[in-house]
Amino acid sequence: MDSVFWSDGIAQLHPYVPGEQPKIANLVKLNTNENPFGPSPKVMAAIAQAAQSGLQLYPDPQSSQLLDALAQYHEVHESQVFVGNGSDEVLAHAFRAFFVKQKPLLIPDISYSFYTVYGALFGIECQKVALDDGLRVNIDDYLAIDPSSVAGVVIANPNAPTGVALPLFELERVLQHFSQTVVLIDEAYVDFGADSARALLNQYPNLLVVQTLSKSRSLAGLRIGFALGSATLIDGLVRVKDSFNSYPLDKVAQAAAIAAFEDEAYFQECRAAVMAQRDVVTAALQARGFEVLPSATNFVFACHPQHQGKELLAALRERAVLVRQFEKPRIADFLRITIGTAEQNQALLTALDGILA
Ligand SMILES: *Cc1c(COP(=O)(O)O)cnc(C)c1O
Numbered sequence: 001m002d003s004v005f006w007s008d009g010i011a012q013l014h015p016y017v018p019g020e021q022p023k024i025a026n027l028v029k030l031n032t033n034e035n036p037f038g039p040s041p042k043v044m045a046a047i048a049q050a051a052q053s054g055l056q057l058y059p060d061p062q063s064s065q066l067l068d069a070l071a072q073y074h075e076v077h078e079s080q081v082f083v084g085n086g087s088d089e090v091l092a093h094a095f096r097a098f099f100v101k102q103k104p105l106l107i108p109d110i111s112y113s114f115y116t117v118y119g120a121l122f123g124i125e126c127q128k129v130a131l132d133d134g135l136r137v138n139i140d141d142y143l144a145i146d147p148s149s150v151a152g153v154v155i156a157n158p159n160a161p162t163g164v165a166l167p168l169f170e171l172e173r174v175l176q177h178f179s180q181t182v183v184l185i186d187e188a189y190v191d192f193g194a195d196s197a198r199a200l201l202n203q204y205p206n207l208l209v210v211q212t213l214s215k216s217r218s219l220a221g222l223r224i225g226f227a228l229g230s231a232t233l234i235d236g237l238v239r240v241k242d243s244f245n246s247y248p249l250d251k252v253a254q255a256a257a258i259a260a261f262e263d264e265a266y267f268q269e270c271r272a273a274v275m276a277q278r279d280v281v282t283a284a285l286q287a288r289g290f291e292v293l294p295s296a297t298n299f300v301f302a303c304h305p306q307h308q309g310k311e312l313l314a315a316l317r318e319r320a321v322l323v324r325q326f327e328k329p330r331i332a333d334f335l336r337i338t339i340g341t342a343e344q345n346q347a348l349l350t351a352l353d354g355i356l357a
Helices: 041-052 064-074 086-098 114-122 139-143 168-177 231-241 251-262 264-287 309-318 342-356
Strands: 081-084 105-108 126-129 152-156 182-186 207-212 225-229 299-303 334-338
Touching: 041 251, 064 081, 064 225, 064 251, 081 086, 081 231, 086 114, 086 182, 086 207, 086 225, 086 231, 105 114, 114 126, 139 168, 152 168, 168 182, 225 231, 251 264, 264 299, 264 342, 309 334, 309 342
Parallel strands: 105 126, 105 152, 152 182, 182 207
Antiparallel strands: 081 225, 207 225, 299 334
């Protein structure tokens, strides 16, 4: 499809394809890594209150109160925090602010597919570094590359869709080697069992940590993401943001996000429940012959030696269980299965028993 009305290059874009949001009743939806639990009751109350009055007015363009809350929670200065309409938007601004150079951006060959989408949108060449045979990010392969030849580095930690996390000392090696370019660590899943690179912020002015409230804080529907970094990096992001959309976060989202960080008990309870269920699902899949990569996320990445990924995806779908599969080299036989409630996970396992029998 092409149109004379489009700008140059629009026909050549390869837009991101999100997991399906189907409108089928009683579906066991384990395909987009949403949190199976709703947001904190305190978040619901804050949303109701924020919607009570003042919606005729524009929201605070800087989200100042939210920046304060995030700075306090993550023990950094307000000048080191940036918020956006979902971490996807934060990533887009970061790509525009830091990686549009006459050099390629380093990304893992198997990772979040939005990176190459933004690369194409902003004219950034993405140079892919292959995961090792265990589908892990191998830092030695990055250190073999001349740092002056690249525009920057983006690594999801834990990585997606593999779920595998790197320890911080490995990330530190990247930050040191590429000290003259931005190293962006996408921590969409970090709350489910990895260490945040936030701990390294004071030592590395080239570090940008990006997180989201979509997964561990159960707020995918409100679209709230944020970045932590040196004041210089945040300033770069603000310049792009204020050249694009002054009000990325609405009033309701700002209030909800603040409340989410105030309810630490609920957050801890939810993520512990997800991690406990992940252990249950992992063991149950292994008992059924699956190979399961070690996950530090709210999903597992698993393959069965006797069954194709495509075939399992279709058979699960017939049984009203939705998971995700990527028709890509090396990972086509894997299923990415979001950890649901105990009931949803049981439904998945029951469906698999029917398929494997
Ligand atoms: C889900 C996800 C995001 C995007 O999260 P939003 O804040 O909902 O836009 C970013 N990166 C990775 C790796 C993700 O899985």
